[in-house]
Amino acid sequence: MDTCETDFVEALSAAVRKTEQALEACLPPERGQPGEANLAAAMRYAVLGGGKRLRGFLVLEVAAMFGAGGSGAERAAAAVECLHAYSLVHDDMPCMDDDDLRRGKPTVHKVWDEATAVLAGDALQALAFEILADPATHPNGNVRAQLVLRLAQASGHAGMVGGQAIDLAAETAETPLTAMQVKRLQAMKTGALIEFAAEAGAILAQASARDIGRVRAYAQALGEAFQIADDLLDVTGTEAEVGKRVGKDAGAGKATFVDILGHNGAHARAADLVAEAAAQLAPYGARAARLVGAARFVVERRS
Amino acid sequence: MDTCETDFVEALSAAVRKTEQALEACLPPERGQPGEANLAAAMRYAVLGGGKRLRGFLVLEVAAMFGAGGSGAERAAAAVECLHAYSLVHDDMPCMDDDDLRRGKPTVHKVWDEATAVLAGDALQALAFEILADPATHPNGNVRAQLVLRLAQASGHAGMVGGQAIDLAAETAETPLTAMQVKRLQAMKTGALIEFAAEAGAILAQASARDIGRVRAYAQALGEAFQIADDLLDVTGTEAEVGKRVGKDAGAGKATFVDILGHNGAHARAADLVAEAAAQLAPYGARAARLVGAARFVVERRS
Numbered sequence: 001m002d003t004c005e006t007d008f009v010e011a012l013s014a015a016v017r018k019t020e021q022a023l024e025a026c027l028p029p030e031r032g033q034p035g036e037a038n039l040a041a042a043m044r045y046a047v048l049g050g051g052k053r054l055r056g057f058l059v060l061e062v063a064a065m066f067g068a069g070g071s072g073a074e075r076a077a078a079a080v081e082c083l084h085a086y087s088l089v090h091d092d093m094p095c096m097d098d099d100d101l102r103r104g105k106p107t108v109h110k111v112w113d114e115a116t117a118v119l120a121g122d123a124l125q126a127l128a129f130e131i132l133a134d135p136a137t138h139p140n141g142n143v144r145a146q147l148v149l150r151l152a153q154a155s156g157h158a159g160m161v162g163g164q165a166i167d168l169a170a171e172t173a174e175t176p177l178t179a180m181q182v183k184r185l186q187a188m189k190t191g192a193l194i195e196f197a198a199e200a201g202a203i204l205a206q207a208s209a210r211d212i213g214r215v216r217a218y219a220q221a222l223g224e225a226f227q228i229a230d231d232l233l234d235v236t237g238t239e240a241e242v243g244k245r246v247g248k249d250a251g252a253g254k255a256t257f258v259d260i261l262g263h264n265g266a267h268a269r270a271a272d273l274v275a276e277a278a279a280q281l282a283p284y285g286a287r288a289a290r291l292v293g294a295a296r297f298v299v300e301r302r303s
Numbered sequence: 304m305d306t307c308e309t310d311f312v313e314a315l316s317a318a319v320r321k322t323e324q325a326l327e328a329c330l331p332p333e334r335g336q337p338g339e340a341n342l343a344a345a346m347r348y349a350v351l352g353g354g355k356r357l358r359g360f361l362v363l364e365v366a367a368m369f370g371a372g373g374s375g376a377e378r379a380a381a382a383v384e385c386l387h388a389y390s391l392v393h394d395d396m397p398c399m400d401d402d403d404l405r406r407g408k409p410t411v412h413k414v415w416d417e418a419t420a421v422l423a424g425d426a427l428q429a430l431a432f433e434i435l436a437d438p439a440t441h442p443n444g445n446v447r448a449q450l451v452l453r454l455a456q457a458s459g460h461a462g463m464v465g466g467q468a469i470d471l472a473a474e475t476a477e478t479p480l481t482a483m484q485v486k487r488l489q490a491m492k493t494g495a496l497i498e499f500a501a502e503a504g505a506i507l508a509q510a511s512a513r514d515i516g517r518v519r520a521y522a523q524a525l526g527e528a529f530q531i532a533d534d535l536l537d538v539t540g541t542e543a544e545v546g547k548r549v550g551k552d553a554g555a556g557k558a559t560f561v562d563i564l565g566h567n568g569a570h571a572r573a574a575d576l577v578a579e580a581a582a583q584l585a586p587y588g589a590r591a592a593r594l595v596g597a598a599r600f601v602v603e604r605r606s
Contacts, residue, residue: 093421095417095418118399119464125429126455130456135448148448148451166339184336
């Protein structure tokens with residue numbers, strides 16, 4: 001690992017700690033009438049104590065690059081992680097991807113039941129927006145509303161949920177998706193939320209439109225690189241390393257970058273994307289070092 | 304019907320029309336890659352062309368009472384109806400209340416499948432927040448963020464979703480809920496969103512805290528009256544009248560106001576609540592006539 005990457009690994013550990021603390025402060029306690037305590041327990045289980053927190057890191061790191069760290073950025077990081085966790089809980093359900101294992105632990109519908117999985121996911125989505133809209137996240141109402149608007153767009157029908165719908169339809173389709181369609185699907189399903197995470201840091205700092213554009217372009221390249229790495233891990237990783245079932249995408253006839261580009265082609269494309277991500281942040285010099293390290297890390301990770 | 308109620312019925316028709324138009328403008332078109340068009344179709348099916356639009360009416364009517372009608376209020380009405388529709392789609396799923404019929408039509412998971420029901424609900428929730436956070440709803444960012452914050456609180460773990468979790472747990476509990484517990488559960492499950500709808504109209508008009516308090520108290524009484532009427536309809540209504548399966552609550556061991564208060568007691572309590580709702584709005588005189596009519600209507604309705 002070079003300096004960028006060492007710095008990144010340290011910054012990621014710090015981001016994990018800060019995001020967990022902010023989540024603890026925002027999540028409901030496990031108490032109340034029967035049903036209520038269960039719901040809180042499932043929400044906490046889904047979002048606490050696991051995950052790489054790449055999205056939380058992006059919020060914090062971009063905010064810091066533009067001089068806006070602090071509790072507001074930590075709350076926004078927690079919001080993005082709540083949104084991400086809700087999508088995992090719903091995607092793991094039997095009627096969707098039907099996964100029993102997530103982050104090395106049984107999935108929510110296995111620990112509780114499907115109804116609890118639906119409700120915990122629904123409540124985590126609402127909590128994400130609640131956190132962003134709260135004055136504790138930013139004193140300026142326009143900033144809060146902008147964060148909400150962009151997260152809703154990134155996670156809704158034109159973003160994450162739409163991408164998942166296309167992905168499910170592709171499993172049973174007679175003809176495989178084209179390269180362009182796979183790229184669009186992944187940009188919606190995974191890329192949009194990663195892009196939002198980086199953008200949120202810039203919005204919190206009230207950065208210029210030009211800066212927001214650069215950060216989004218960086219995150220777009222990062223997101224695609226991340227997904228290619230995920231597809232490669234699904235082919236080459238072991239379940240113990242990855243913490244979830246592997247080899248399932250090929251089995252389910254899912255459209256992946258490895259299918260389209262081949263193993264070597266996928267590696268080459270990932271390297272190009274890392275270079276592209278770094279180039280977008282070149283104007284910020286050393287302040288962007290850890291974000292550049294993040295782009296390298298996502299394609300070299302083993303889980 | 305007296306004048307209040309006649310006026311109310313006309314205002315409700317107008318609210319239905321305006322809310323449908325705003326929804327049409329906000330919902331995604333049925334196009335795109337396979338999966339995407341389906342998702343949009345399921346979202347549209349769930350929220351368009353049905354329902355009493357009581358929540359949309361409350362937004363529009365309270366906003367108008369404080370002098371803030373127009374397209375902003377219509378968009379907020381559409382947002383509340385998207386949120387309400389998402390909750391119905393998820394609640395109807397086999398793992399939850401397992402209903403085949405809603406508003407006289409097959410439920411989303413019967414027309415499509417369970418995965419589409421999960422995703423259409425998820426996307427409708429995101430759309431509700433997207434609509435509220437958009438500058439087209441109100442030029443003031445603080446107002447938009449306040450709308451988002453209050454909707455998230457009303458619909459999340461401490462509101463609607465929490466209430467549904469308590470309700471599901473009560474079905475399999477060994478001891479029935481107490482009267483206080485049923486009241487709290489209903490206030491969370493149904494009341495919170497009805498309260499938000501009325502409050503949203505006042506927030507849009509930038510009404511005083513005192514006015515917002517009055518409107519909330521009105522809506523709280525209205526919401527409880529609405530739920531009592533629902534419980535009475537579940538006992539006395541026919542499926543053709545009500546547009547969904549009836550008699551199911553007693554069969555499922557669900558806690559209802561009729562169980563706790565008895566048939567006559569429930570009717571008497573509903574009448575008290577209507578009087579309470581009217582009293583809260585007395586300071587606004589004739590401007591509140593249609594909202595008072597709404598309170599009477601919800602307890603006298605046949606579906």
